[in-house]
Amino acid sequence: MSHQLIIVLDFGGQYNQLIARRVRECGVYCEVWSHKTDIAKIAEAKPAGIIFTGGPNSVYDEKSPHIGKEIFELGIPILGICYGAQLIAYTLGGTVQTCTVSEYGKTETCYDRSSVLFGGTDGLPESAVSWMSHTDYVAKVPDGFRITAHTKDCPAAGFEDADRRFYAVQFHPEVNHTQYGIAMLYSFVRGICGSVGDWTMSGYAKTAIEDIRRKVGDKKALLALSGGVDSSVAAALLARAIGPQLTCIFVDHGFMRKNEGDEVENAFKDFGLNFVRVNAADRFINKLTGVSEPEQKRKLIGEEFIRVFEDEAKKIGAVDFLAQGTIYPDVIESGLGDAAVIKSHHNVGGLPDYVDFKEIIEPLRMLFKDEVRALGRELGLSDVLVDRQPFPGPGLAIRIIGEITREKLDILRDADLIFREEIANAGLDKKPDQYFAVLTNNRSVGVMGDGRTYDYTLALRAVTTSDFMTADFAPLPYELLGKISARIVNEVKMVNRIVYDVTTKPPATIEWE
Ligand code: XMP
Secondary structure (H helix, E strand, O other): OOOOEEEEEEOOOOOHHHHHHHHHHOOOEEEEEEOOOOHHHHHHOOOOEEEEOOOOOOOOOOOOOOOOHHHHHOOOOEEEEOHHHHHHHHHOOOEEEEEEEEEEEEEEEEEOOOOHHHHOOOOOOOEEEEEEEEEEEEEEOOOOOEEEEEOOOOOOOEEEEOOOOEEEEOOOOOOOOOOOHHHHHHHHHHHHOOOOOOOOHHHHHHHHHHHHHHHHOOOOEEEEOOOOHHHHHHHHHHHHHHHHHEEEEEEEOOOOOOOHHHHHHHHOOOOOOEEEEEEOHHHHHHHHOOOOOHHHHHHHHHHHHHHHHHHHHHHHOOOOEEEOOOOHHHHHHOOOOOOOOOOOOOOOOOOOOOOOOOEEEOOOOOOOHHHHHHHHHHOOOOHHHHOOOOOOOOHHHHOEOOOOOHHHHHHHHHHHHHHHHHHHHOOOOOOOOEEEEEEEEEEEEEEEOOEEEEEEEEEEEEEEOOOOOOEEEOOOOHHHHHHHHHHHHHHOOOEEEEEEOOOOEOOOOOOOO
């Protein structure tokens, strides 16, 4: 694929992926590389620019990641962020010291707009808020540099050598809290590096389709489709490329939400691929009879998934390619592309090693989640699939506390649908990042008409989160909660009490099991 490249050199910063995402938002392709990468390899890639990330270390710590001076001799523009800024100063002969006052959080910052970086930053005033997080600071900038920004406690919040095209900021432009931060990155990648903005999902789709065709030729490929965003978009892309040479196996384990299995099937019916839906609900429910321990449930579902997939794959016979919906964050987290990353497990439990295939293809391997969604739209996938919130591989089986029965599955499906409908009616369907119902195994006394009931308690869970590692409960309006509660107890049999989960993660998790 020929498009310009920006390399984000990772020095261990917590925002490395965010920087890359922001650069791509500027329409410029960008990859995160390890700081250990050979400088010759960097030169060979001919990037339009290089960004040094932040990092938790001090440049004076011998064990902290450093970079050879030669990188500054390539004639390529460089932007250093936080630790990256200190590294530029340190490597080129400036001085870095421990702050007398560390800065953390939103910080009023003064900019010199005669700077090339800040002068090219659309709308930037002389003073605005930036996001700081540092305990070292640049006390003296290297020869040839001039200071272009400062704060009350940081004399060199920005500095640059415009002749050699080296730029540095002590703050984090990639974080939303930095006002005009994205515009600063835009100024660097589009202005200073001269990138033309040739990274679009329509362009990606076109070249990815050509690449897949070239690679697969007239051979066959197999994909395990879960109905989640990644595998769905991978299926759509492969379908465009190789159509009937692709077989997608969709294992419906019977723990999908209401109508979900049919939705997935319908979404792919016009894609010209071979779609195999395996209705394996009986197999799964039989396996889980009498099982109530969460880990045991997950394990059994994972194992059974493999068995079902294997049975179906055998019917198809040997294939040359096994396709997977691995995305870029998985690649970065598993070693920055240093090693070949083969995501060997499906989110349910693990793909069988023993399915007979020669090679893996991962057409989304270089895409971030928001790009995967944009690509899905580009390929004509419906919003239902593209905007799907995360859904755990084991499905509703881990949203029914204790033993699973068909009756409980029906109760949960109906209640969960009402919850989702009302969230959508309130126009909040894009607000909480995830929301769902949980059927507890608690029963309590209630009164319905003139009669006593002894029915289930159903919990509603809605969270806001950016990374799903931590989460807040969503502050849904009481009125809305009241409406959902009234509908569920009236419309769903055997539920007489609704509770709203108001726990953050940690200490709770998002799912209940
Ligand atoms: P927890 O419950 O660990 O969930 O806070 C974090 C996120 O992961 C999803 N989740 C899963 N996703 N397979 C998946 O693909 C699983 O087994 C699984 N378990 C939890 C959960 O829905 C939430 O978005």
